[in-house]
Amino acid sequence: MKKEHDGKRKVFLRMVMFVCIAVFVHPLSASADVIFEPENNFYERHSDECSYFDRSCLAGADTYLWDAPNLTTEGGKLQKGDSIYISFVYTDNDGLEWGLAETQDKWILMADLYLEYGSPEFMEEHSDEIYEDEPYLLSDGTVFVSWSYPESGVINSSGASVMDDYEITTFYKDPDGRLWGYTAYMYGTRDVWICLSDMSDTNIPQRVEHELIPAQEADASQIAAVKESGQFSVLFLGVPVIIIAGIAGFLIWWFWIRKKRLKRQRGQRML
Template identity: 35%
Template sequence: MKKRLHIFLLVLLCIVFQTAAVHADLIFEPEDSFYEKHADACEYVNRSYIVNGYDGETDVYESPESAEKVMTVKNREKYYISFVYTDRNHVKWGFIEDGQENSGWVPMDYMYPVYNSQSFYEEYKDKITPDEGIIPNVSKGDVIYGWTYPGSETKYKIEVMEDTFDYGSTFTDEEGHQWGNVGYYMGNRDFWVCVDEPQNPNLPVREINEEVKEAPEKIDGVPGTSAEADNGTDKNIRNEKADKQTAENENAAGTGTENIWTAALLVVLTAAVTGIIIKKFFGKKK
């Protein structure tokens, strides 16, 4: 009986994992028709940006191939961008949402990234070493501080839940403080802890380069900004590009449908195998 129960539980877990696998790929994907057709061409960036449009604002479009505006965002407003798409003119477009069910695509030339741990890595990569270690004099129950990057303005309390607290790489700042980077801990990702003073919230704030490039007045291929817009040809050019990509979009949609049917078939097959196993082990013996 125990053997049969173990087999049944094993099969049940297989079904659960199979279902989770089908849905896992959709967790972070936006519900947007353009993205659905061009998902393979989109880059996952997972980063916050600040608007830096020409003349104080920038328009957000229904898609990188459409001249229809869905909203206008103002300079200095902050938005999260999940994916970036690069069109045939090498213009990068970011997908944004305003938190009020409005979403669309914005030219990345009119956005600049919020300084974060990734920015710190890019600026100081030559001074970061892959030295693993343990924060000294810290034990379970202690409260330490996590920082977005060494000396950032943003910091938060972290309760130590184990007997030790590990880090994976190190950086020594201009004041001589050693910092350790932690990839993940209790829901917190990619943050830094001061190895020398992990419980000190009043460490010096790092000065960062906040210089923002001047926004371009015109971007080729973007409605209302490109050089062709003045003579009325910009929209025609964009329509021609949309026509050329119709076949590609249909193929992409077909591929998406095939993936759904494949996933459904896997679930059906799993259920069928489960039924056979259950019948074999739980059916009445003649």
């Protein structure tokens, strides 16, 4: 009887351990890959038509904040050079791209924004020099510096460390002979470049200074027409409000103020 009781107890403990692992361990291991979707009315209706962007942009000289793509510009304007984070991009029927400025809960024409040269542009420019090879092992606890891209002069993270062994299989060798490793996603960060020749060096200078890149190339007349229609939408929405307010004011005057005056005049005549 005692052995049977011990056996049941072991089975029960195993079940408890399995539940704990399923509830606690699995979500933690998967949480790094979760993309949190924004709470925006337009996005919620068109999420299947939006693509994940996840980059910061710089505002141009005439950058409006829109309530939704092609819907009014009453949200105001950004100052030239303002940095703004775009989480998702929507493309309308005319091919114009609209970025969701999640912090402001507004939409922006991507043609009004500029991108700083980064890893995507570097990888496109140097696609012939970037190669796959045997895995390079970063052992648990290895400290490294993460860069925007090779010889960018821009450090994304200094003093980061490897959790468990990590393998890199994408490489690039710069003109000075330094070997760089790339991973698309590492511990919640996208586009990670590590100088494998010296992982702790924080003084690798910028080789080339790049100009800002338009977030979308678009015809200037098309953009101007969209902005005019947006401003017209504000006027179109505002005029009915003014008319309704005017009518309401007239009715108040006619049925209340006017009658009150007439009663007062009649009272004075009777006196």
